[in-house]
Amino acid sequence: xxxxxxxxxxxxxxxxINEDELLQEMERHATEHHVPIIDLxxxxxxxxxxxxxGATRILELGTAIGYSAITMALASADGTVTxxxxxxxxxxxxxxxxxxxxxxxxIELIEGDAFERIEQLQGSYDFLFVDASKGHNIRFVETFxxxxxxxxxxxxxxxxxxxxxxxxxxxxxxxxxxxxxMASFNKWLLLHPQFQTTIHPIGDGMxxxxxx
Amino acid sequence: xxxxxxxxxxxxxxxxINEDELLQEMERHATEHHVPIIDLxxxxxxxxxxxxxGATRILELGTAIGYSAITMALASADGTVTxxxxxxxxxxxxxxxxxxxxxxxxIELIEGDAFERIEQLQGSYDFLFVDASKGHNIRFVETFxxxxxxxxxxxxxxxxxxxxxxxxxxxxxxxxxxxxxMASFNKWLLLHPQFQTTIHPIGDGMxxxxxx
Numbered sequence: 363x364x365x366x367x368x369x370x371x372x373x374x375x376x377x378x379i380n381e382d383e384l385l386q387e388m389e390r391h392a393t394e395h396h397v398p399i400i401d402l403x404x405x406x407x408x409x410x411x412x413x414x415x416g417a418t419r420i421l422e423l424g425t426a427i428g429y430s431a432i433t434m435a436l437a438s439a440d441g442t443v444t445x446x447x448x449x450x451x452x453x454x455x456x457x458x459x460x461x462x463x464x465x466x467x468x469i470e471l472i473e474g475d476a477f478e479r480i481e482q483l484q485g486s487y488d489f490l491f492v493d494a495s496k497g498h499n500i501r502f503v504e505t506f507x508x509x510x511x512x513x514x515x516x517x518x519x520x521x522x523x524x525x526x527x528x529x530x531x532x533x534x535x536x537x538x539x540x541x542x543x544m545a546s547f548n549k550w551l552l553l554h555p556q557f558q559t560t561i562h563p564i565g566d567g568m569x570x571x572x573x574x
Numbered sequence: 575x576x577x578x579x580x581x582x583x584x585x586x587x588x589x590x591i592n593e594d595e596l597l598q599e600m601e602r603h604a605t606e607h608h609v610p611i612i613d614l615x616x617x618x619x620x621x622x623x624x625x626x627x628g629a630t631r632i633l634e635l636g637t638a639i640g641y642s643a644i645t646m647a648l649a650s651a652d653g654t655v656t657x658x659x660x661x662x663x664x665x666x667x668x669x670x671x672x673x674x675x676x677x678x679x680x681i682e683l684i685e686g687d688a689f690e691r692i693e694q695l696q697g698s699y700d701f702l703f704v705d706a707s708k709g710h711n712i713r714f715v716e717t718f719x720x721x722x723x724x725x726x727x728x729x730x731x732x733x734x735x736x737x738x739x740x741x742x743x744x745x746x747x748x749x750x751x752x753x754x755x756m757a758s759f760n761k762w763l764l765l766h767p768q769f770q771t772t773i774h775p776i777g778d779g780m781x782x783x784x785x786x
Contacts, residue, residue, distance in 0.1 A: 371740035375764050403775055410772045414626055528583035552587050560622045563615055
């Protein structure tokens with residue numbers, strides 16, 4: 363069985379969701395322009411976690427082209443997503459795609475480095491999705507998790523990093539330092555007393571942490 | 575990357591949980607006696623779903639040796655698990671293992687066919703785990719989901735059936751009819767209007783359905 367077969371099966375059997383066509387257009391754009399977006403399995407997982415928690419205040423670090431922001435906004439009838447992006451090309455592309463989405467009024471894109479623009483945040487959040495520069499995950503969690511409510515959910519994407527977090531020697535040489543850093547992040551998060559964390563082998567690995 | 579490497583990594587990095595030694599003893603028993611028990615990844619997923627929902631009234635169809643019942647009871651400080659098993663050898667083994675668990679007072683094992691012993695159920699449940707005779711999943715869901723509260727979670731295990739639900743021709747000949755039946759069940763559940771269902775590629779495939 364290949365992942366492609368599995369992906370095709372899961373796509374076939376799940377009912378089409380709202381804006382499936384827009385999301386497919388964004389998937390093609392991402393492939394063509396080598397923009398990393400979340401896997402379909404990860405998208406479904408995020409949507410179900412949001413539905414399960416009834417999360418309506420969602421914070422995202424790393425908009426990219428807005429695929430995950432739209433995905434998360436679609437999972438909640440009236441939820442809002444606040445999302446940070448610092449790359450100018452991605453901001454431009456994200457704005458183009460967001461304009462096509464019925465969720466656009468519910469997504470606030472903050473331009474710039476999340477650490478520098480943190481004063482833009484207001485109030486606390488039910489759900490925090492960390493999907494930005496992988497080498498800074500500890501700092502992202504330390505800086506932004508105080509904005510998460512107790513009992514709120516934090517999800518960190520790509521924590522298995524194609525398996526390189528547990529087999530860093532199989533990573534291309536230039537990525538080995540990052541793979542090791544991400545492995546350290548995983549151990550740090552799993553032992554962090556403020557979170558009850560599980561790494562799920564979904565997509566590229568998703569850590570789901572419940573804030574205590 | 576093999577699943578074994580991934581399993582070893584995930585076991586290594588997650589903190590040891592209560593009764594990890596008992597669960598490992600049960601895993602060895604299951605391997606030796608060819609008793610199907612849930613995968614480690616599935617166990618972690620179940621535990622986190624229970625924690626996320628704050629589920630305290632848990633119903634299980636298919637105790638086997640009690641591995642998933644203990645796993646689920648451990649995920650909640652004061653939750654109770656009601657679980658059905660009809661096989662006499664498994665009932666005996668489950669009772670032996672349950673005796674060794676601190677959760678034993680919180681687990682009620684009902685002996686016999688779940689359909690015939692349904693009158694034993696009292697009240698409604700937050701969480702329903704379906705892990706019994708795979709060919710009867712539609713009947714299980716139709717019969718037992720009325721006992722699930724609105725907003726409650728139903729989890730059905732093994733819905734990918736080693737990938738044979740989407741590639742039934744790759745299954746051993748004698749299992750092909752079952753693989754097809756399980757594929758039909760998946761489509762039926764995913765389109766069922768009373769549930770908001772997602773199939774997650776965790777373990778042998780887990781369908782998670784939120785009751786509307």
